[in-house]
Amino acid sequence: MILNAKTGLPLYYNNIYLTLLSRVKGKSFNTVLRNAYILILLEEYLSKSSINLKERMEKKKLLTYTELYSLTENLKIKRKEKRVIEIHEYRSFNEDNLHYRLTVINDYISWYYESYYCDSFIETKSIVELFKSNVKKHKPKIQSKQYVTDNFKSLEIEKVSELFQCLETSNENNPYDRNSRRRNQLILLLLHETGMRGGELLNLRITDFNSEKKFLRITKRVNTPEDPRIIQPLVKTLERDLNISKKLTNSINEYIEKDRIFYTKNRKHDYLFVTHKCGPTEGLPLTISAYNKIMRKIREIQILGPEFRNFTGHTMRHTWNHIYNLKYIGVTDVNKISQLNVIRCLRMGWAIKSNSELVYNNRYIHEQALKAFEDMDLTSKLITKNLEGGIDENIDSRKLLGIKNKRQRKRI
Numbered sequence: 001m002i003l004n005a006k007t008g009l010p011l012y013y014n015n016i017y018l019t020l021l022s023r024v025k026g027k028s029f030n031t032v033l034r035n036a037y038i039l040i041l042l043e044e045y046l047s048k049s050s051i052n053l054k055e056r057m058e059k060k061k062l063l064t065y066t067e068l069y070s071l072t073e074n075l076k077i078k079r080k081e082k083r084v085i086e087i088h089e090y091r092s093f094n095e096d097n098l099h100y101r102l103t104v105i106n107d108y109i110s111w112y113y114e115s116y117y118c119d120s121f122i123e124t125k126s127i128v129e130l131f132k133s134n135v136k137k138h139k140p141k142i143q144s145k146q147y148v149t150d151n152f153k154s155l156e157i158e159k160v161s162e163l164f165q166c167l168e169t170s171n172e173n174n175p176y177d178r179n180s181r182r183r184n185q186l187i188l189l190l191l192h193e194t195g196m197r198g199g200e201l202l203n204l205r206i207t208d209f210n211s212e213k214k215f216l217r218i219t220k221r222v223n224t225p226e227d228p229r230i231i232q233p234l235v236k237t238l239e240r241d242l243n244i245s246k247k248l249t250n251s252i253n254e255y256i257e258k259d260r261i262f263y264t265k266n267r268k269h270d271y272l273f274v275t276h277k278c279g280p281t282e283g284l285p286l287t288i289s290a291y292n293k294i295m296r297k298i299r300e301i302q303i304l305g306p307e308f309r310n311f312t313g314h315t316m317r318h319t320w321n322h323i324y325n326l327k328y329i330g331v332t333d334v335n336k337i338s339q340l341n342v343i344r345c346l347r348m349g350w351a352i353k354s355n356s357e358l359v360y361n362n363r364y365i366h367e368q369a370l371k372a373f374e375d376m377d378l379t380s381k382l383i384t385k386n387l388e389g390g391i392d393e394n395i396d397s398r399k400l401l402g403i404k405n406k407r408q409r410k411r412i
Contacts, residue, residue: 001015001018002014002015002018002036002039002040002043011039011043013112013116014036014039014043014108017035017039017108017111017112018032018035018036018039020111021035022223023222023223026220026222026234027234028199028233028234028236029231029232029234029288034104035104035108038100038101038104038105039104039105039108041074041075041101042071042105042108045070045071045074049067049070051063051067053109053112057112057113057116057117058117060117060119060123060127061127062109062113062127062128062130062131063109063131063134064134065134065137068134068135068138069138071105072098072102072138075098075101075102076098095140095141095142096142098139098140099139099140099142102135102138102139103139105135106131106132106135109131110128110131110132113127113128113131114128153314153315153318153360154315154318154319154321154322154360155307155308155315155316155318155319155322156307157323159304159305159307159308160192160319162303162304163188163298163304163308164185164188164189164192166301166303166304167181167184167185167188168185169181169182169185173301173303175297175298175300175301176294176297177276179276180276180277182254182255182258182259183255183259183260183273183276184294184297185251186251186252186255187201187273187291187294188298188316189248189251190248190252191313191316191317191320192316192319192320193244193245193248193320194216194242194244194320194347195316195317195320195321195324195347195348196218196242196317196349197235197236197237197313197314197317198233198288198291198313198314199233199234199235199236199288200218200233200235200236200237200349201273201291201313202233202271202273202285202286202287202288202291203218203219203221203233203234203235203271204216204218204271204272204273205270205271205272206256206270206271206272207270208272209252209272211249211252211253214243214244214245214246214249215241215242215243215244216241216242216244217239217240217241217242218235218237218239218240218241218242218349219235219239220234220235220239221235222234226269227269227271227285228269228284228285229284229285229287229288231287231288231289233288235349236349237348237349237350238349238350238351239349240346240347240349242347252272256272259276260272260273260274263275263276263282263283264283265283267283267284269284269285271285271286273285273286274286275287275290291313292312292313295311295312295313298311299311317348317360318360321344321348321360322360324344324347327340328340341353
């Protein structure tokens, strides 16, 4: 909730908008929190510039082009307040964040005017469209994300094996307390095998688990009364059923029968993962902060090396996609490739023909690009005689380059 610093009263329209994002649009807590911070920056600018947005709207006016320029310059700096000395440190701001901030402000002011100060549809649309056009002119151009870097978020298969060796309940490198080792091992195993998000995992209930048919159901639950967590985890992707292995099925059953039942004696809920720590929260659904703490502990396992320095739960989602990419190797049939793409989208909870896979495939694309250049280099060495500088006539260069002759084409 956003409060007025002077009066201590809530800012009415700002909080209605944030409630709309949370309860109607189902945005995650972090997204709502980020939007709230941006709205605070907007209110600070309006106060500093002596602009009363409500009075402006009553006169059928919004922020002018010049005011938007001033606001944009104000948003470019990041304020970091010192704890001891009351000064502000200003640092340059990246364009992605500036673009996002202007988008939030654009959406909020447009919603504000359309909801409370609209007269005729045509007039309202004209005023809002002019405002949106001016905001767009101040937005920085965002570079396309469809490029490959060597900043991989996925793990190599060998590193995954090392991780699960450390997570064995009897392993001396296991970073967790003994009473939570089986639960945390299961959490990482679930993330690895299914590629689900952290919010989806924390939303799992026992009723979502079908032991006989070996599948888990991902279901959207917004503002569930049975969920006592202040910050409720949300499912961002599409609802779906995920088939799971016999090993994972047995692990879930074992956790429910041997661990979970011990901590939830007096708790009336069926969320799968619960808090094991003694205290008032024991047996309650596992929180987002507890989940993040589990992931941070992985970084403390020194034997795993620097690859785990920035490990998060989402790393396992990237790793799942990297391993899934191996299914594409050697596949040339267009229909088969299309089928693999559809399976990936269904598994990840993306819309069919989504481009989300580009975010997760950096390592695979990078490796395939390197392999392609290595093959080209090998072909060049086979064709060209380095010592004599001549061409080896015995080498079929068309075959090396993968070029089919007319007879092979007809057979296809």
